[in-house]
Every structure is written in C-alpha cells, then in structure tokens.
Amino acid sequence: MAKITLDNLAHSYLPNPTSEDDFALKQLDHDWVDGEAYALLGSSGCGKSTLLNIISGLLTPSQGRILFDGKDVTNAPTAERNIAQVFQFPVVYDTMTVRDNLAFPLKNRGEKPAYIAERVNQIAKMIGMEHELGRKARGLTADAKQKISLGRGMVREDVNALLFDEPLTVIDPHMKWELRTQLKKLHHEFGHTMIYVTHDQTEALTFADKVVVMYDGRVVQIGTPEELFETPEHTFVGYFIGSPGMNVIPAKVDGDKAYINGSYVQLGRGYAPLDGKVEIGVRPEFATLSETDGLPVKIRRIEDVGRHKIIRAEFFGSDINIIANEGTPISADMNRVSFDPAHVNVYANDWRVKGEAA
Amino acid sequence: MEKTVNQKAWFLVLPVLLLVAFSAVIPLMTVVNYAFQDTFGNNVFFWAGLSWFEELIESDRMWAALGRQAIFSAIILAIEIPLGIFVALNMPKKGFWASFCLVLMSLPLLIPWNVVGTIWQIFGRVDIGLLGYTLDKLGISYNYTQDFYAAWITVIVMDVWHWTSLVALLAYAGLQSIPDAYYQAAKIDQASRWNVFRYIELPKMAGVLMIAILLRFMDSFMIYTEPFVVTGGGPGNATTFLSIDLVKMALGQFDLGPAAAFSLMYFLVILLISWVFYTVMTNLDKREG
Numbered sequence: 001m002a003k004i005t006l007d008n009l010a011h012s013y014l015p016n017p018t019s020e021d022d023f024a025l026k027q028l029d030h031d032w033v034d035g036e037a038y039a040l041l042g043s044s045g046c047g048k049s050t051l052l053n054i055i056s057g058l059l060t061p062s063q064g065r066i067l068f069d070g071k072d073v074t075n076a077p078t079a080e081r082n083i084a085q086v087f088q089f090p091v092v093y094d095t096m097t098v099r100d101n102l103a104f105p106l107k108n109r110g111e112k113p114a115y116i117a118e119r120v121n122q123i124a125k126m127i128g129m130e131h132e133l134g135r136k137a138r139g140l141t142a143d144a145k146q147k148i149s150l151g152r153g154m155v156r157e158d159v160n161a162l163l164f165d166e167p168l169t170v171i172d173p174h175m176k177w178e179l180r181t182q183l184k185k186l187h188h189e190f191g192h193t194m195i196y197v198t199h200d201q202t203e204a205l206t207f208a209d210k211v212v213v214m215y216d217g218r219v220v221q222i223g224t225p226e227e228l229f230e231t232p233e234h235t236f237v238g239y240f241i242g243s244p245g246m247n248v249i250p251a252k253v254d255g256d257k258a259y260i261n262g263s264y265v266q267l268g269r270g271y272a273p274l275d276g277k278v279e280i281g282v283r284p285e286f287a288t289l290s291e292t293d294g295l296p297v298k299i300r301r302i303e304d305v306g307r308h309k310i311i312r313a314e315f316f317g318s319d320i321n322i323i324a325n326e327g328t329p330i331s332a333d334m335n336r337v338s339f340d341p342a343h344v345n346v347y348a349n350d351w352r353v354k355g356e357a358a
Numbered sequence: 359m360e361k362t363v364n365q366k367a368w369f370l371v372l373p374v375l376l377l378v379a380f381s382a383v384i385p386l387m388t389v390v391n392y393a394f395q396d397t398f399g400n401n402v403f404f405w406a407g408l409s410w411f412e413e414l415i416e417s418d419r420m421w422a423a424l425g426r427q428a429i430f431s432a433i434i435l436a437i438e439i440p441l442g443i444f445v446a447l448n449m450p451k452k453g454f455w456a457s458f459c460l461v462l463m464s465l466p467l468l469i470p471w472n473v474v475g476t477i478w479q480i481f482g483r484v485d486i487g488l489l490g491y492t493l494d495k496l497g498i499s500y501n502y503t504q505d506f507y508a509a510w511i512t513v514i515v516m517d518v519w520h521w522t523s524l525v526a527l528l529a530y531a532g533l534q535s536i537p538d539a540y541y542q543a544a545k546i547d548q549a550s551r552w553n554v555f556r557y558i559e560l561p562k563m564a565g566v567l568m569i570a571i572l573l574r575f576m577d578s579f580m581i582y583t584e585p586f587v588v589t590g591g592g593p594g595n596a597t598t599f600l601s602i603d604l605v606k607m608a609l610g611q612f613d614l615g616p617a618a619a620f621s622l623m624y625f626l627v628i629l630l631i632s633w634v635f636y637t638v639m640t641n642l643d644k645r646e647g
Contacts, residue, residue, distance in 0.1 A: 108553070
C-alpha cells in the first residue's frame, strides 16, 4: 500500500502537443492518500482511463512525475509498481481453469503453492465461485468472467493500489450491487488504496470516500459525495451529478442579487462584480414551485418517478427542473418558482465563485 | 416458427446441381468407371472388379510414394506453422510498415505454381543460378538433379518460401483480433513472454491455425507442379510424390485402370483426413461457444 503522488502530470497522445487542446489529460497535481477509496467520475473520453493507465504504468506521461510513497516510478514498468488493475471487458485466460486464472498472478511472482491454494480459495469464496474452480474459464458468462478478473485483481495482498476501469459495465444490475458491496467490504478489511473509474454517478457515490470528477481532460473537483452535491465547483459537476442535474441559468450578479431578465433572485452571499459568462446554479431539490412566491415559470410536463415528482419547466427561455415531494399536489396555478438562497451557487466562466457572507 | 413446405425450391438449386454435375460428378464417375474395368484397346471394356485396388495395395511403388508424401507433408507443416506464427508475432501491428509487410507477405501467394517451380529450378542451377553457383563456389556440393538430399531440401525450401506467408497472414489475422486489454492484464499479472504466447496468443490463434494446418496439409499432400518442374520426381524416385507418381502412371505408362484406382484412394485419404480436421475444428468451436 502506498501514497500515490501525481506531480505536474499531463499526457498527450500526440508526439508534439502545441496547445492545451492537444492534451488528453491536462496538467494535474494530486495526492492519492494511502488506503482511501477514490472514484474517478466523468463522461466518456474525459481522460479517466488515460489517468488510470498512467498510474498503472501502461502509459508513460508526456510530462510530470508519478511517485509511490515518494519514490519516482514514472518510467518504471507495470511489474515494478506492484499494482492490480481490472479492465472494462473481462480478461480471462480461456484455456486455464478458474483456479489457475486466480492463481496466475501469484504463480508469476513465485509464491509458495500452499499459500496460493489458500489465497485462491479465499478469493473464490468472495466472488462466489468456489464451486466452479475446477472448470475451464472458456464458455463462462460475461459476468462470471468479470468476477474472475476482479478476483485476479484482488488475489495479491501486497499491492500498492487496486485500479478498476469501469469493471461493472458488463455485469447485470443485481450482481453489480453485490460486487460493489463486496469491494467496499474488502476495502474496509484490507485498506488498499483503490481507484475506481466509472461514468455512473451512483456507482461513484456509493463506492468512494472521495470522488474525483473529470471533465475534458481536467480534474474539476475532488470531494466527498456531499460536497459534490452541495457545492459543485464547476457547472459540469452540478450537471453531471444529480438526477436530474443542477439547473444552470444565465444571470447578472450584483452584490447579493442575481438578475434574470430584470427580475431578481436573492443569493445567500454577496459577490464582487464578475467578468465573463455569469450563471447561477440551483439544484432541482432546492427549487420550490408555488402559486405566489418567486419568478414565473411555464410548466411543460411533470414526471412522477415514484419517490418524487420532477417538474420540467421553462424559465425565461431556459430549461429548468424542479423536484417536488411525492405528496405535494401540483396545480395549474402553480407557476412561480423560488430558490433556497443558501443553495444558489454563482458561476463565472463555469467555475464557482465563493462570494462573501452577506 | 413453422416452415412452409415449397417444392418449387428445388428449381432454384437445379443450376448449381447441373454445374457441379458437369464439373465434378461426371468426371469423377469416369474415373470410377476406369477403376473397375480393364481394356485391351479398341474402346472395349470389361469388368475387373477390385483387382486394380488389390494390385495397388500390394505394390511397393504406391506405398513408397505415400511414405514420401507423408514425410514431405509432415516436414512442411513442422516448418511452416511455427515459422508462420513466428513471423506473424514479429510483424508490426499498425502503421505503414504493417501494410508494407502484408503486401510483401502476399507476393509469393500470387505467383503461379509452375512459375515458382521455374524460379527455383533456375535459382538452384549450378551453372547459372544464383543459389547453386554461390554454393558451388563456396565448396558445398549441391546438385538437386543428382543428390537425394539436395533435391529434398530444394523442394522443401521452395514450399516454405511459397506458403509460409499464408500461415503468417492467417496467424496475423488471429493476433490482430486480441484486444489490448489482454496484453495489459498480462503485464499487470507479470506474465512472462512465453506465458503471454501460451495463454493469450495461442488460444486466440487456435481457430485460424487449424484452418492454416488444414489448408497446408491438403495443398502439400496434393503437391504436383513445383517438384515436377524442379526435379521431375528425381533423382530416381526421390521426390516422386503421390501426384507425380499418379501422373506418371496415368499419362506416362497409360495404365488407366490402376491410375483410376489410385486416384480414388488418394481422394478418399484426403477426404478422410479433412473430415477428421473438420470434426476437431467444429468441436473446438463448440467448446468455445
């Protein structure tokens, strides 16, 4: 187990990157604290897998260094880094039995047969395949194969970090829960540093202590699930996390008021004059529909998702989502929306502005 | 879903049936016809039963040719399959050089058999051929028209030169279908180069390799043109493989009856071995699915 430090790291797949756009992974400094479970969250092509492959050593970064417990491993091969990685699509050795598959990383390191047997049985129990140890991996279902890949990743006890590259994509929803819970349990038991790449926010939020949100090759926010929900540092975080995501509305901010088409929204904090593209962000959970309070909206449709209602509406020409409790009656006269001032965030050029207490 | 029975479908198959009848079935039947009859000329035939087959089974000549043939095919497979795999493993995976290698590798496959034979026949000549002349000047005795080993080596090297690319191309196609994640996982599992080959590359190539083995076996077992052009089956009978012997018997000595029986048995042997291959291959597929 180790602390992983990314120092001034960046990567481009082009041989001679000239502008910032050429970088698949933009400059990044970060410490992955030993023993924490991280989720790397972002949409496809945002650089998550690139970052993961740099950590595991499958890719050499164009610039910067990676340190494991202070030791520079930037150019060290994968084997020397002693990490385990599980990939999106199951990788099993078809011609081997399930047992040999699980034992393979240990055998390659020359472990003792007794230890290997014991460890394989332990892992097999954990992934629920102790009865299939003797059969060939060929012809197993995709999720059984992925369980073997997961098992192979976890079979070594002394790994510096466990990396997961969207490992549950091919597994059916019921199994997903179970495996995720097992991974979490394993993390509590052994305290490995785990980095889990996913584009599924539920997966990220339930698995990780800290979620790292990436957007366009950049880490936009690192925080606990709560921080990501309450104070998204970037409009992308607001939009990407939450269902539906945060409402982002263009506005003019003056002091502690945000003006939208001449009407104003009260803010929880005061702001100095802002340059560039100014927007306010409000989560649907902190918007309330009523007959009398707030600004006018035009309701388009109401979706009842069971535990609450999602109201899709038009607000001064932009789309807005409002969440109302399941019990709240919605009538045709409710055409005004108000926001909880404490949960209205202000963004300049997509980044959150802190503001001062009003 | 229930299938509707429609006898008109037979009409659609009819053209193919006619074509196959004229191109394969009828010629084959004339061979069958010769195999069971004898003639003393004037186009008068009489029934000979199984006597040609019996004569052939007892003849040393046929067994000797079969033995040479089996050894030839075995050597060809033993060289071309590993060599083809080796070449495929070392070909570039993408970019300009990958295309370049692919074109280069397919060139020998485009050359007609008799031209390949002629190339090697001249190449190996001691008086004017580059290979033969060089070897001769180096003091190595090499004369494929007189020396048993020289003849065999020439014929084998020629076949390896001509057909290894086929195996390499097939193996290369199999290798290209392996996702990168397998190699990455192997790196992380610290698998040795041999283990990567043994547990990732070879299993993924198994399907195409079976096809390669089948094709190379059938082709080498029926080889005629190239050794005929280079050695004409000699020196003596050293490189008289089954086809060459068959042609000698049928067209040289005009022994139509024994030659026809020979062809039929030859055909059945190839059919049998191909069937075994096919069964093994389909079983392999089933295990995978």
